[in-house]
Amino acid sequence: MGVRLVVTYDISKDKVRNRVFRILEGYGAWKQYSIFELEVTDVQRVQMEEKIRCVIEPHDRVRIYELCARCIGKITDLGERSPESLSNVV
Amino acid sequence: MPESDRAIEGAEAFRVVRASEGMFDDDVIYVSAQKSRVRAEGGRITVTPWGEKEVLASFPMEKVRTINVFGSVSVSSSVLTKCQENGMAVNYFTYYGRYEGSFVPVHNTIAGVRRHQYGCTGNRALRIARAMIGGKIRNSRTLLSRKHVPPSARLKELEQSAGGAKNMGALRSVEGEAAGIYFASLNECLIEGWTFEKRTRRPPEDHINALLSLTYSMVLNEVISALRQYNLDPFLGVMHTDRHGRPALALDLLEEFRPIFCDAFALRLVNQRVLTHDDFKEDNHLKDASFKKYLSQYDSYMKEEFRHPHFKYQVSRRRAIIMQAILLRKAITGEMKVYHPLVFMR
Numbered sequence: 050m051g052v053r054l055v056v057t058y059d060i061s062k063d064k065v066r067n068r069v070f071r072i073l074e075g076y077g078a079w080k081q082y083s084i085f086e087l088e089v090t091d092v093q094r095v096q097m098e099e100k101i102r103c104v105i106e107p108h109d110r111v112r113i114y115e116l117c118a119r120c121i122g123k124i125t126d127l128g129e130r131s132p133e134s135l136s137n138v139v
Numbered sequence: 140m141p142e143s144d145r146a147i148e149g150a151e152a153f154r155v156v157r158a159s160e161g162m163f164d165d166d167v168i169y170v171s172a173q174k175s176r177v178r179a180e181g182g183r184i185t186v187t188p189w190g191e192k193e194v195l196a197s198f199p200m201e202k203v204r205t206i207n208v209f210g211s212v213s214v215s216s217s218v219l220t221k222c223q224e225n226g227m228a229v230n231y232f233t234y235y236g237r238y239e240g241s242f243v244p245v246h247n248t249i250a251g252v253r254r255h256q257y258g259c260t261g262n263r264a265l266r267i268a269r270a271m272i273g274g275k276i277r278n279s280r281t282l283l284s285r286k287h288v289p290p291s292a293r294l295k296e297l298e299q300s301a302g303g304a305k306n307m308g309a310l311r312s313v314e315g316e317a318a319g320i321y322f323a324s325l326n327e328c329l330i331e332g333w334t335f336e337k338r339t340r341r342p343p344e345d346h347i348n349a350l351l352s353l354t355y356s357m358v359l360n361e362v363i364s365a366l367r368q369y370n371l372d373p374f375l376g377v378m379h380t381d382r383h384g385r386p387a388l389a390l391d392l393l394e395e396f397r398p399i400f401c402d403a404f405a406l407r408l409v410n411q412r413v414l415t416h417d418d419f420k421e422d423n424h425l426k427d428a429s430f431k432k433y434l435s436q437y438d439s440y441m442k443e444e445f446r447h448p449h450f451k452y453q454v455s456r457r458r459a460i461i462m463q464a465i466l467l468r469k470a471i472t473g474e475m476k477v478y479h480p481l482v483f484m485r
Contacts, residue, residue: 075182077199093201138169139186139196 052094053116056085060109068104069111072097166204167368170212173234177206179217189213203227207368210234214242230367237360238367249370255472256372256388265307267391267470267478268378272314273301274395274480279321281483282398286328286406291320307378314394325402330410346416349423350408354401355393357437361457362389362396365464371471392467395480400456404440408433448483 056073060066070078076097078085089097101111116124170177174189184206185197200221208214209232222229222244229242243249259267276298283290297317304310326335335347363386366373376387378394408414413436418429425433441457454462463481470478 071181073182075199075201077202087199089202096201139172139175 051088051090053086053088053121054094055114055116056087056111057114058109058111060105060111062106065104065106065109069101072100072104166202167207168198168203168205169207169209169368171209171234173211175212177208177212177214177218179215179221184218184221200225205230205368205370207232228370230370232364232367238364241367252370252468252472253372256375259377259471264377265304265310267467268307268310269302269304270470270478270480271378271391271394272304272310272317273298274482275314275397276301276317276321277482277484278395278397278399279317281485282403283321283324283328284485285403288324288327290324294320310378321398325406328406328410330412332416333409346419346423347405347409349419349425350405350414351402353425353433354405354437355397358396358401358460359386359389359393361441361460362392362464365461366392366467368461369464369468371464371468377471392463395463395482396460399481399483404437407440408436449479449481 056078058066058069060069073085073087076089076093077087098113105111168184170186172186172188172195175195176187176189178185178187179200180197182200183197184200184203186195187193188195203225204227206214206218206227206229208229211234214229219229219242221227222242226244228244228249231239231241233239276294280290280294280298294317297313297320301310301313301317304313322335329335329347333347334345363373366389371388373386373389375381376391379385379387379390381387414425414429414433418425418432420426424430442455444453444455445459446452447454447459447462450462459481466475466479469475
């Protein structure tokens with residue numbers, strides 16, 4: 050379907066960091082984690098990267114890791130497990 | 140039953156969805172929690188109860204394409220602004236799922252689906268229609284055998300000829316012959332004191348026909364609503380021709396449900412003596428109190444779950460109709476090569 054991404058960032062200004070956070074949560078990033086994991090289509094990924102590129106400043110760093118199917122199967126949770134899926138009915 | 144009680148009774152109708160269905164409709168969300176508010180906050184669409192802060196659910200804005208709201212749910216203007224930006228559509232339904240209207244942004248993704256739908260003619264339409272009619276005939280046979288009435292061998296032949304029909308005219312005549320045979324046998328499924336001479340319409344001549352007509356229009360409404368939820372135009376059909384005011388696509392999709400949901404429900408009401416001849420007025424319509432009884436029976440019937448013959452998990456009949464709308468949409472847009480009707484083999 051899509052790709053699973055892990056996004057980390059090192060951004061000094063609160064304002065810029067918040068903007069990047071807003072962009073990431075719009076693509077399904079799980080909240081309250083210090084590292085973001087999301088599943089997007091190729092098109093969504095391109096859009097998202099472009100949006101982030103527009104808001105960050107020269108000294109900021111955002112790094113995106115793509116997880117392959119084999120890596121996803123090898124994820125280990127310690128403590129509370131991460132939410133795997135979201136019900137679309139409220 | 141006052142309107143408000145009925146609303147509460149219908150409350151569970153759209154609640155049930157399993158995580159396993161995620162593959163279907165990641166980009167469509169349903170809000171049926173009453174007295175709730177849908178808002179845009181940051182990159183998320185959130186649902187909160189009126190006047191409260193606690194968030195019931197939140198969805199990633201960039202992934203949502205359609206928001207379906209049922210009953211008293213308010214959608215904030217912040218969401219509508221985001222809809223404009225992202226091409227999201229909001230469809231409004233009553234608590235019962237009757238379609239009321241939509242908010243369709245200037246830039247929208249509905250056009251893509253509609254373009255496929257309007258272009259779905261000729262062989263593509265025929266392929267879908269064949270599958271629907273084949274499914275309907277199969278379901279007719281299944282219903283008869285469930286009622287221990289051996290279905291005529293001709294029905295089986297007709298089911299096969301539906302699959303190979305050369306054109307829409309041939310398919311329609313197969314459908315007509317099958318319906319004739321099926322309705323002739325349906326009389327044997329009724330308990331004593333009820334007869335079913337032939338299928339009549341406008342106006343239905345007897346109680347059983349009146350009951351069938353009522354049930355068809357109830358289920359038709361659900362089908363229309365399901366098609367709307369997936370941004371299909373219910374008025375442009377693949378088999379039924381579009382005449383003014385006739386929901387042709389909904390009538391197409393209704394076909395496979397007629398025997399197995401509609402007729403089965405009417406038979407149950409009669410055979411289990413939920414309704415008797417005394418429940419009908421002179422003009423063959425149900426008396427007011429009986430109609431309310433009918434509605435509540437209908438609602439629980441649609442909520443009843445069964446094991447989906449194709450997906451192998453429990454779904455309600457109502458949910459199954461929505462799933463067929465999704466499959467139909469996939470067949471229309473070409474995302475899936477063929478349409479898979481909901482077929483019960485036994």
